[in-house]
Amino acid sequence: MRKSKKERQACLQETIKENPFVTDEELANEFNVSVQTIRLDRMELAIPELRERIKYVAEKKMQDEVKSLPIEEVIGDIIDIELDKSAISIFDVKKEHVFTRNGIARGHHLFAQANSLAVAVINDEMALTGKADIRFVHPVKEGDRVVAKAKVIRSEKLRTIVEVASSVGNEVVFQGEFSMFRAPSSEKEEKNETGN
Template sequence: MKRTKAERQLLLKEKIEETPFITDEQLAKFFAVSIQTIRLDRMELSIPELRERIKYVATNQWNETLKALPLEEVIGDIIDLELDKRAISILDITSDLVFSRNKIARGHHLFAQANSLAVAVINDELALTAKSEIRFTRQVKAGERVIAKAAIEGKEKGLTIVNVNSYVGKEKVFTGNFYMYQSNEHKGEISNETSS
């Protein structure tokens, strides 16, 4: 049974409130209407596009909490953060993040998303990556959305270990362990530092 415009808009508003990071494409599929219809409904309801909704959540929930780097220096959009525990960010792979000839995402963007999330999860003014062990498990293409999940795994030789796994849908595309130096932990224990 086809819904009326008013019914659809009411349900659309509820759906976006429940899952604010849902895309227009996903909404169109859910409501069995065109993407243009969803965009018009959003405009009539004064609901911003996905990127603006993500920025709103990030700015209003995480700006006060982030310590190790400013929000604008995080690669991707943080959607969940519990300092010294876990964090999640979203990175939409746009045409400027891919190789022009094959539309595959440049690896340094996936690394930057994971690394900046590993820094962001640290509850300290200074957090630096001392070492990382990473693996790319599949190519990421233009138009895909990468969700990176960081979790603090523990400490080793004065460094905090942050595990980051990145996914497109349910498929893992990147995994890494980041060994993070932080200024308020075990000062002077890093023996391989060099000064210039």
């Protein structure tokens, strides 16, 4: 049975939305109408042609291609930093950071924020995490803004101890002590204990 115009157009919109790669001809077969009818429908619904749709998808891809590499250098936005002393970053928990089942943030994102802040606070060419002792104190949910504060506790020639505490509002959600290796430019791999 053929659907009414309204039904068909609603259905068409849905179909194209979830599969932009479908041609007018395929749609015509699916809905048992002529290609021209499909074209008229697209007109009325202001849906662009196949090639435009594909192009649009590809362009979006290009856009977040550039987004997804350099930004990851530091997880969260550093809002204050005093090299070799302290640093603060904020990280907004979005839906891609949480378990779909319960909306609780995955631990590695909190770790990543803290760890990259510990790396950033060190005033050297390169810093690598050697050890870390961490504690997830309280669950973090989608929509929360996590503020991480890093403090340099002790600094030896090679090893630096950084303490990071993250909180949402007044509540501490994460604590960690990071033992960092400083690597002043040269590419030596000092035996044992090294890392990221």
